[in-house]
Amino acid sequence: MTPVRNMIKPAGLLGLGLGEANAGAVTIWLRGDGKSMWFGLLGPLSVREGDRVLPLGGPKRRALLAALLLQANRPVSLSGLQSAMWGEEPPATAVASLYNHVGRLRRALGAEGTSRLSSTPHGLLLRVAEGELDVQEFTALLARAHAARVRRGWQDVSRHTSAALALWRGQPLSDLPELHALEVEVRHLCQTHLQALEWYFEAELQLGRHVEVIPELGRWAGRHRLHEALHVLLITALYRSGRQAEALEAFETVRTALAEELGVDPGAALRHVHLRVLTADPLIVGRSTAADETAPGALALTARSGVSLTIPAAVGAGGTEETSAQPEPGRQHTVPVPAQLPAETPLFTGRQSELRRLCKVLEQAANGDGPHVVTVTGMGGVGKSALAVHAAHLLRDRFPDGQLHLDLRGFGASAPRETHEVLASLLADLHTATSSASVRLLPDHTDDRAALLRTVLADRRILLVLDNARDSAQVLPLLPGTGACAVIVTSRNTLTDLPTAEHLPLAPMDIEEQRALLTALCGSDRVDQDLDGALRILAACAGLPLALRIIGARLAARPAWPLATLADRLAPDGPGRLTALAAGQLEVRATFASSYLALRDSDQHTEREAARAFRLVGLWSGQVLSPGPAAAMFDRTPDEAERLLERLVDSHLLESPAPLRYRLHDLLAEYAAERAHADETAQEREAALLRLCVWYALAVESTRTILRETGQLPPRLNQAPPAPLPIFADETRTLAWCRQELTNIGEAIRQAGQGPRPDLAWRLAVWLFGYMRTSWWAGQGEDFLDQALRIADQHHDRLGRGWLLRYLGITHGMARRLDKCVQALQDALALFDDPESKASIHCNLSVAHTAAGQADQALVHARAAFDLHRQAGSAPRLTALVVSSMADALRTAGRHTEAEDHYEAALALWRERGDANSTAITLSNLGDVMRGLGRHQDAFAALYEAQDIFERIGNISAMADNLITMARTHADFSEWPQARIRVLQAIDLAERHHLGPWLSEAHEVLTTIESAHAAES
Template sequence: MAGATFGILGPVQVRAADGREIALKGKEAAVLTTLLLNVNTPVPRDRLIAALWAAAPPSAVSNLQTHVARIRKALASDLRLFTTGSGYLLEADEEDVDLLVFDREVRRARADMRRGDLVAAIRGFQGALALSRGRPAEGVQVHDWMRERLAELAERLVEARLDGAEGKLGAGMPAEAIGDLRPLLAEQPLCERGWHLLMLAYVRTGQRHRALEAYQRARTHVVAELGVEPGLDLRRLHAVILADDLRAAEHGPRATVCQLPPDHADFVGRRDEVAAVTGNLLSAHGHGAPAGTAVPVSAISGQGGAGKTTLAVHVAHRLRHEFPDGQLYIDLRGCERHPLDAAEALGRFLRALGLDASRLPADLDQRVELYRESLADRRYLMVLDNAADEAQVRPLIPGTRGCAVLITSRQRLAMLPATRRIDLDVLPVADAVELLGNIIGAEKVAEAPSDARTLVRLCGELPLAVRIAGAKLAARPHWDLGHLITRLSDTRGRLGQLSHGSREVRAGIAIGYQGLPAQAQRMFRRLGLLEAPDFAVWAGAALLDTSEVEAEQLMEELADIRLLEVAGHGPGGQVRFRFHDLIREYARERAEADETDGARSAALERAFSGWLDLAQRAHQRLCGGDYRVVHGDGIVWRPDAKAAEHVVADPMAWIEAEAAGVVAGVRQCAALGFDELCWDLATSTVDLLQTRNSYTAWRTTHETALRSARVSGDLRGQAAMLTGLARLCLALDDLDGCGLALEEALELFDKAGDRHGHALTLVHQAELHRLRGRDADALACYEQAGDALTRAGDRSTEITVMRGVGRIHFRTGRLELADTYIRRAVRTADEIGDVRSREFTRIVLGEIVLAQGDPAGAEGHFGQALGVLDALGFPSGVAYASLGLAEARLARHDLADAERLLEQALAIYRDIDDKIGQARVLFTRAQVWHRQRRLDAAAALLNEIVAMCAAIQAPSRQGMALRLLGDVHRDAGDLPAAVAAWRRALTFLRVTSPPEAGKVAALIERHTA
C-alpha cells in the first residue's frame, strides 16, 4: 500500500497517500526532520531530545511523546513510524523521501562520470538537483548534532552542483557551466573548487580576462574571510592563465571522489585518539607540523572489534573538507586467508580516480607510478582498512605531501615512514556505557546504571560486543539489562550470546585465528586453557612442551595480530601476556573442539608443574633452602634456566607477578584432580605470600587445596594445608582458629607418618602458646620438634625455634640467655642465606639490646633490619623494625622522631590488618604521650589497647597495657584507679611475665601500705 511522501530538500514537505499536503510546524517539524535525516535507522530518544531543545525541560520525554503522537495522528496509516527500544524508527521506501532519491541519483551520476559517460552524468546531476527547493529543512529549528547534519546536507547539495558543472565542462558545455557556477558562488564565495571551475569555463569560452577577474574576486573573499592566500590549485591555474598556457589550463580538477562508508551517528569517546590522528593527517597541509615532504601516515592498530574502522571512518569524515579532491577507501582484507593484492587495490583506486580500466597496466610498479602521478599535487585522503602488513600498504602510499594515509590493522605497522601509530584499546567503562545508551536509550541506562556497567564489562568493553548487546536489547524491548547480564554471565556461552543478525564477535576473532600457521593455532588454543589473568613465556613453552625461544616467537606472533595482549613485564623485564576475555573464550572453544582430553590435560599438568618448580625455587631463595615446607612426590616439567634465573634473582618480584596465576593454577589443579600438585603449589608459596602480606591469595589457595585433598583422601596434603591455614590465622590474630587447625594437622601428619611435617606443626603450636603467654607449653613444643627438624636438616625452622625460645627468655627477664639464643639464630640465618629470618631475628636482638640499656646499639640493629626488609618488600617486617626504632628514639627522649616512626608503622599494620602489631604501636604511642604529660589522652588510648588485646587473646600485651594505665592514673593523681589497673595487670603478668609481675606487686604494696 502506498504511504506518505516526504521532502526535506527545502521547507519540510509531507503528503499523505491521497495527495493531501500535511502541514507540520514547530517541534513536530523538527522531530520529523530528525527522523528523515536518519530514515530507516533507529534514533534514540535522548538524541531526539538533544535535537529539539538546547536545554531539555524536565518534561522533555513526555513532550517528545506528544509530538510523535501528533505526527502519527496527522498521517494515520500512511506513516511507518515505530517505537524501538527507547527511540523511534521511521521507515520509508527510497522513492518516498526526496533525500534518498537525491543520494541515489548522485551516486549514479558520479559512477557515470567515472565511466566517462558525461551525458548520462549531467542528466543524473540535473535530476538530483531538481529535487532541491532551497535550504534543507528551511525554517525548522534544531539543535546539537542535528544542526551539523543539516549543514553537511547543504554541503552535499553544493558538491552535487559542482560535480554537475564539471560534467558540463568535460562535455564541452562551458557556457552552461558558467550559468550554474555564478549563482552558486554568489551563495558560496569561499568555494575554491567553484572558482576553479568558473575560471576554466571562462577560458574555454575565450574570456581570459573574465577568468583573471574571477581569480581576483576569489582571492578577495578568501583573504578577507580566512586571512590566507587561495589554495595551490587555484594559484596554479591563475599562473598558467597569466602565462597564456591555455593547454595546461585545460586540465581541470577531477570530480571529487568520496568512497567512505557512513560515519556512526552514535560515535563516542576516543577524544585523544581522534586528536592524535587528526593532527598527524593535517600535517599534510602544514597545519601545526614542521615543514617536510613526507606523506603523513596514521596507523590505527588494535584487536578485532575494538573500533579501528569506526574511528578511521569518523576521522576521515571530519577531514573531508581538508582533502577536497577526494577520500578513497578500501578494505584490504588483511585478516583473511587471502588478503587483497596491492595491484588489485591500486586498480580499484585508479578506476575511482577516473582512469579507464582498459588502460591500466598489469605490472605492479607501473600501476604505482600511474597512481602517484595521478595524485601529484592533489589533496586526497586514503583510508586503507584492515591492512595485513607493511608490504601490502607501501605501494598505496602517495608520493606527495598534499595527500595523507589512514590505515587500520590488527598489527602494529612499525616499518612505514612518517607514521603516527595509535594503539586502540577497549573503551573506558564510562564511554562504553554511553555507547550502550546511544543504542538502547540513555534513560534505560539511567534506570539501571549499575547493570549497564556490569553489562559493558561482560562485553569486555569491546565496542563491537557492546554494539551487539545494545542491538539485542533494542530488538527485544521486553528484555531488561539484567536479563542479558544473566545470559552473558556464563562465560562458556558468552560468544554465542554476542551475535545479532549478521554481526558476531566470534567471527571477528575467527578470521585472525584461521590465518595462523598450525603451531601458532595450537599455542593460541592451549593458552586459552589457562585461567591465569596473565602469563609469562615459559607457560606457553610448557603448554607446547617446547623451548622458550619458540614459545616467545609464537606468542609474539599472536600479539602482532592482537589475539594476545602485552600485559607488562615481570622479573628481569620478561614480557607477560594476557587475553581479552572474549578472545580467551574463543581460544578455549577451539581447544575443546580441536584437542583431545588427554592433550589438554597433559598440557595443563606441564604448566602447573612449571609454576610449582618456579615457586619452589623462589621459596628456596627466600628461605635459604628447601626449608619450612613439605612437598608432594615430584615435578613433571621444569622451565628453561632463563626463567629460573629471574626467579632466583628476585623471588619477591616473581610472586608479585605470579600470585594471581598461582591462585588460578591451584583452582584448576583442584578441578582437574591434580590434588597433590594442587596442595604442593599452595604450600610452596606460603612464605612468599606471607612476606607480601597477600592474605586473600593465601586463604584461597589453601582452602581450595584442602577441599581437593579431602576428596582424594590425601592425608599429607590435608595436614599441610591445615598447617598453612593455622599460620594464616596466627597472622590475622585468630588464635582460636589457629589452635583448631593445628590440632587436626598434628593428628593427620601423625597418621601419615610424616615426622618433618609433624615437627613443623609443633613449632607453629609453640608460637601459638607463646602468644597466649603459655611459656612452658611453648618450650615443650619447641623441644619436641627439635630432633625431627635436625634429622630433616630444616635449619630455617630451627631458626624459628631459637628465636621463639629467645623471646620467651626475654619476656621472663633472662636477658643474657635470650641474647645467646637470638644471636645464634642470626648467625644461622646468615650461614644458610635466609635473609628474611636473619633480619626479622635482628629486630628481636635490637629489643634485647634496648632492654639492656643500649639504645644506640639497638638503633643500629633496627636500622639495618629496616633497610634490608624494605628492599625485600616485607611490609610487616618494615613495620616491626620501624616500631623498634621508635622505641629506641623514645629511650633517647627523641619524642618527635618516635611519633613519626610510630605513624609509619601503624599505617602499615592497619593496611595489612595486623591487630597485634597495631596494639604494640599504640602501646608505644601511649608511652610517648605519658612522657609528654598528655595523661588523659594516654589513658583513653590504653583503655582502647586493653580492649583490643582482650579481643585478640593477647594476655601479655593486655597485662603490659594495664600496668602502664596504672602508672598514668598515678601520675594524674588518681591513686585508687592506679591500684585497680595494677591489680588487673597482675592477673595477666603472673602467667606471661613473672619479673614484670614482681615489679607491679611491689608498686601495689608501696601505694596501699
C-alpha cells in the same frame, strides 16, 4: 599549560573573572537540609559545604578524589585509582594504602561520605548531584553553546560560553604536584577551555563586537602562540577595526613562532585570512552571510565540486585489460570526481584523541606536505574502519580530486583481494570514460600498474582509504610516491614495515567512551533508569565498540526490555557472551573468527603455530603470561614461544601490557577457549595445562634457594621442568617475581585441582610460603593455602593436608589468631610420624604459646622439639628453629639471661644460612631481652638492625611489631618523646596496611606510655 588569571569582559556583561571567588558561579544543588556541596576541578581542587572549605588531606588523597570526580557517577577501577595516585609503578602496598585513603576521604566528606562514595563490582563510585561539579556545568554549557553555534544563534553562543568561562579558576588540579594518569584528563580540560574561548570570541565577532574583544583576544593569543584558531580571530578583529598593519604584524608573529618552534608553515585558515587582509577582501570586513561559511569573516575555504583530470598514456608493453577511453589529442578528458566513502557509522562516539591525530595527518597531506600514509590497527571489532571513514568524511572537502575506498578483504570468509586486480580497479576509478574513444590497455605486470598509479596520483589531492589490509605486501604497490595525497590503511596486523611514521594503534574504549556510546545508542533515560544494568553491560562488552553497537541494536529492537535483562544474558552464568553479542549481520564471534582462521588455515607454518598458541592461551584466560611459562604450555623453547606471542600481538589477537608480558582481551579470551575445545583434543588440552602447572610448581619450589625457609623443607617434586625455569639472582628479584606471578600461581592451584595431578596444588601453596612470610598480611597466601587444603581433602591426600595445616597454623600465628594457630598445628601433628616433622611442628606450637604469654606450655613444646631434634639428627635449619623457639619460651618465662644465650646461638645459625627474615626476627627478640636486662645500647643496636632488614625485605607486619618493641624500650629508659614517636610510627603503619592486631596493640602501648609519663612527671 598556562594558568588562567585574566578576565574576559564581553560587551553587555559584568565580566568573567576567573579567580577563586568565581566558584560561586556554579549552580548549587540544594538539599532538603538547606546545606550545599560543591566540587571544583577547574583550578586547584576544592570542595565546599555551604561556606566551609573542606580539608582534603595530602596529595595522594587529593589525587584519589580528583580521579573519582573526573569519572563522577561512574565506577573507577582500583587499578585506575592506583595509576592516578602512584603512576605506572604503584608500590606493593598500594591496595592497602588506597583503601586507607578511601576511608579518610569518606570522613573528610562528612556525614554524606559513606552514601556518596561506595564500592561497586567494577570499582569505586562517587555520587555527585546536578549542579555540584564545575566540570559537569562547564561541559553542559559548552554543549548548549555548540547547539546554538550550529543554528548560528550567536547571542546564545556568547551567553553560554561566557557562563562556562566564568567557572574557570585556573589550570585544573594545579595544586597536585604529580598528575600521573590524570594528566590526560587535565590536557583534555585545557583543550576544552580553548574551544570555549574560540567559540566565545567567534560569537563576539559575529555580533560585531570586534573592537571590544581585541585586548582580551590579544592576551589569549599571546599566551597560546601556536594556537592558530585564536590568531585567525585576532587578525580578523584587528582588520575589521581598521588596524590592517597590526593584523599583518599579528600574522607575521604567529608565522615566525610556528617556524621557530615547530618548523612548519601556517595552516590553510591562517594563510587564507592573511591573503584576504593583503587584498582588502570586503568579505572580511562585515559579517559572513554565505550559507557554506561558519567561521567569522568568511574564513572557511569553499570546496570544489569537480575537477578536470587527465590520465597519461600507459608506459611499457600493452596488456589485456581495458581501462578508460583515450581523450582526443590536445584535449583533457573531464571526469567525475570519485566519492566512494561508505556511509558513516551512525552516532560515532569517542575516539577524540585518535581522531585528532588522524585528522592532523590528513590536513598535512592536504596542505601539500605529502603524501602521507597512516595505519589504524587493532583487534577485530575495535572500531578501525568506523574511525577511518569518520575522519575521511570530516576532511573530504580537503581532497577535491576524489576519495577512494577499497575493502582489501584481508580478514574474512573470502580470500584477500589480489594487488594486481586492485590496481586495475583503482586506475579505472580514476579514469572513468565519459565518451567513446579508442581503448587504452593496462600493463600486464603488477609493478608497471603500480608505477602508472603513482603517475596518476602525482599531482592530485586524493584520499585513499584502504580498509581491512592483510599485510604490508598487499598495500605497498597501492601507495602514492609524490603529491598531496593521503592514505588511511586499516588492519588487524601492525604493518610496522609500511613506509610511514604514523601508526595509530586502537585500543578498546575506556569506560567514559563506552558509556557515551551506550547512551547515544539507547538513550540517556534508559541508561539512567538502570545504571547497574548499564555498568554490567559495559563490563561484558569490555570496551569493544562492535559489541556495544550490537547491544544497541538489540535494545532498539526491544524497547520494553530494561538493560538488566540483556545484562543477565551477558553474565558468566548466562548462555555466553559471544552468543548474546549478535544482531543481524553483526556478530562478535564471526569478527574474531576471521582473524583466527586467517592464521589457522594459513600456508605458513609459523602462522599455524601462532593459531595453536592462541587457543592454548585461551585455556589460561584472564592471566598475564611471559615467554617462560608459555614455552612450557606450548611445548616449545622460550625463544619460539616469544616469537609466537609477538606474532599474536601483531595480529591483535593478544595484548602486551608490559614488555614480554601477554594477555588476552576479555572477549577474545572467551573465543580462544571455544577454539581450544573445538580444535584441540582433550588429551592435548590436559597435557598443555599440566606442563604449565608443573612449570609453576618447579619455579616456585626453586625460589627456596634464595628465600630460605625456616625449619623443615617440604618434599621436592623431583621432576624435570618442561621448559627452562627462571634464574633468581638475589632475594629482591625473587620476591618481585613471586609478586608478579601471584595471580598465575593461584590459577595454577585451581587448574591443578581439576587435572590429573592434584598434588601440585598443595606443593605450589606450601613452597610459596617463602615469599608469603614477608607478605602474608595481604591475605593471598592464606587464600591459596585454604584453596589447596580443600583440594587435598577432596582427594584424601594425607601428606598434602599435613603440610598445608602446618603452614596455615603458622599463618594464623603471624596474624595473632592464636587459637586457630594452635588447632591447625595440633591437627598437623597427628598426620606426621617422622621425628623431624614432629620436632618442627612442636617448635611452631612453642612459638604460638609464647605469643599467647603461656610460658609453661611454650617450654613444654620447645623441650619436646629439642628431644625429637636430637633423636632425628635433623638438618642445621631445624637446629636454628629449635634454638629460637627455646629462646622465645625462656623470654616469655622472664628468664632473660638464658634467653640471651639461646638468641645469640640462633642468630649465628640464621646469619650462617643467610636467612634475612629469621635473622631480623631473632634480632628484634634479642633487643627485647636486652630491654629486660636493662642494657640500653645493646637493645637498640639489635632493634635498629632488625628494622633495617625488615624494611629491605618489605615485611610490613614485622616492621610494626619492631617499632612497638622500640617504643617499649624507650619507655623503660624514660625516653618519653622517642617512645611516643615510635609508637605513632607503628600506628601509622598499621593503619595504612590494615594490620588490626598491631594497631590495637600500638594504641594500648601509647596509652601505657602516656600514663607512665604522666605518673613520672
